[in-house]
Amino acid sequence: ILSRDSGEKLVGAQSDFTYENLKFGYLDMQENIQQTKSLAVALAFVVGVADGKLLDCEIDLIKTWARGNIDDSQISKRTRRKFEKALNKTVAFFRSGNQVDFNEICREIAGIAPLAERYDILELCMHVAGAKGTVGAEDMAVLKKLACQLEIDIGRFRDMMGRILPADMHCVEDAEVL
Secondary structure (H helix, E strand, O other): OEOOOOOOEOOOOOOOOOOOOOOOOHHHHHHHHHHHHHHHHHHHHHHHOOOOOOOHHHHHHHHHHHHHOOOHHHOOHHHHHHHHHHHHHHHHHHHOOOOOOHHHHHHHHHHHOOHHHHHHHHHHHHHHHHOOOOEOHHHHHHHHHHHHHOOOOHHHHHHHHHHHOOHHHEOOOOOOOO
């Protein structure tokens, strides 16, 4: 409080308080996006093994996407080697018939990822499903479930399907695809 006449400080008080913002901030979003990209790799492998086998073309596509979605500017050679080793372990994990909790991964992504990132994940998974040149009923079932779990608009899902996985790639005629 200041004096009206002299402008001299008469008394002052200070208080600190803690405020927790429940919305994601910039740094939170960056961390969430990196976490989402890691989870996206797992989902892409789930799509790859939907038909019971994981082909080299699917693995190559997933690895290329993973490499392209890491921040190279902050990665040392040692970290890059660890990253490649982790990718190879993931391939071995899925090739040996192991599975992950698909629903839990989708729930986590839907909770932390912006909608644009979720569309990118769905696009990756569609490319993995089509990597072998054909799309089976198992692939379609996983993609539909993925779109639903990631809270993707069904109209946008169908548009992406038509663009990335045209009807002539499908092994089984599906009225929805047609």
